[in-house]
Amino acid sequence: MLKDDIGFTASSTSKLMRGQVNVVLKPYGITAEQWTVLKHLSFEKHLNQKDLSQRTDKDQATLTKILDLLEHRGLAARIVNPDDRRSFLVEITTQGKELVQTVLPLIETIYEDILHGLSSAQLDEFMKIMKQIQQNIKHIREEKSRK
Secondary structure, eight states: OOTHHHHHHHHHHHHHHHHHHHHHHGGGTOOHHHHHHHHHHTTSSOEEHHHHHHHHTOOHHHHHHHHHHHHHTTSEEEEEETTEEEEEEEEEOHHHHHHHHHHHHHHHHHHHHHTTTOOHHHHHHHHHHHHHHHHHHHHHHHHHHHO
8 A cells, every 4th residue: 555545545534524514514504614613612611713723723814714704604703802902712602502502413413424333442543543643743843843
């Protein structure tokens, strides 16, 4: 097996999964990218944009565009950070919470279908392997940035 097959398989699997999630989300007028942000906002009362960017693995420019769309739809709101008036905190609105409550069971069902036939041990091993690959990539980036 060619080693670059791993990258291709990971990428194409990710695209297929995201596409399936987008099919479920389409009737609700949001994308998988927006869902990721909304879901993370539902976990905490407020998040600053930097933390939200890190938790959702979105760069600042992409996150800003997503937040603009979510804010326009009334699903999220930016509020002035009382500790630093130059920055904003982001919070989910009541409408956003209702959407998460409606959509979350549908997303969970999609992932149950996607993961059908895989044991808990297989999923645990898969996650362990994916996290190791992520750590390796971060290490490579750190090494290159030092040079």
